[in-house]
Amino acid sequence: MIVQLLTHTSEPEMTVAAAARLCYSDASIARLMERGRGDQSAFLQKILSLGHLSVLEHAAFTFGIEGISRACSHQLVRHRIASFSQQSQRYVSHKERFAAVTPPTIAARPDLSARFEALLGEMHKTYGELLEAGIPAEDARFVLPSAAQTKIVVTMNARELRHFFALRCCRRAQWEIRDMAVEMLRTARSAAPLLFADAGPGCLAGRCPEGAMTCGEMAALREEFQNL
Numbered sequence: 001m002i003v004q005l006l007t008h009t010s011e012p013e014m015t016v017a018a019a020a021r022l023c024y025s026d027a028s029i030a031r032l033m034e035r036g037r038g039d040q041s042a043f044l045q046k047i048l049s050l051g052h053l054s055v056l057e058h059a060a061f062t063f064g065i066e067g068i069s070r071a072c073s074h075q076l077v078r079h080r081i082a083s084f085s086q087q088s089q090r091y092v093s094h095k096e097r098f099a100a101v102t103p104p105t106i107a108a109r110p111d112l113s114a115r116f117e118a119l120l121g122e123m124h125k126t127y128g129e130l131l132e133a134g135i136p137a138e139d140a141r142f143v144l145p146s147a148a149q150t151k152i153v154v155t156m157n158a159r160e161l162r163h164f165f166a167l168r169c170c171r172r173a174q175w176e177i178r179d180m181a182v183e184m185l186r187t188a189r190s191a192a193p194l195l196f197a198d199a200g201p202g203c204l205a206g207r208c209p210e211g212a213m214t215c216g217e218m219a220a221l222r223e224e225f226q227n228l
Helices: 012-022 029-035 041-050 053-058 070-076 110-132 137-143 158-168 175-191 218-226
Strands: 002-008 060-069 083-086 149-157
Touching (some): 012 041, 012 053, 053 149, 060 175, 110 137, 158 175
16 A cells, blocks of 8 residues: 655645634735744644634645555545545556455465455456457456555545544554555644644544444554654
């Protein structure tokens, strides 16, 4: 899996701070932007603590993600306040054997791993035979598995990213999308540390939102994301 932060709003923290100040000031936008170039730590912490999160929507972040499964991308695109551009299985055929993601639980079992690889090989063979028979790639792809790797470009605003991290960095999230979310958070923190310093699974700031389904490891989780 490769996760890259491709681009983001120029000076995202200054933009968010200026938007927040605009709500409470009659100063010009130019003056608010200039004021925002100073130390924003205390002000942004206050805005976040007050739950004034709409201003975070003015900062957008675009990620390039490679080597995830179609099973993972299907979960990702359920986050509807985002923009997605995904490699097409209709226009990009897999004449060479398609790359696939093997879950660690299967990889750890040599007997099952061998059967898994054999099944992937059979799927690829059938896919190739369909193409050779003149079946369009858009129809031949119906035999491709959820394990098939894909590439996707994702854009989310900072508010939606924080919501995404709260859900998908949780240890109850499926392992692949959790790994992806953690890497996205790591790169987002590098670009805008003030906006994402406290971002992560929902239990970082209080009780576990999963209730009876909690993993029971909140102390370890908090340490993990403090040191991310």
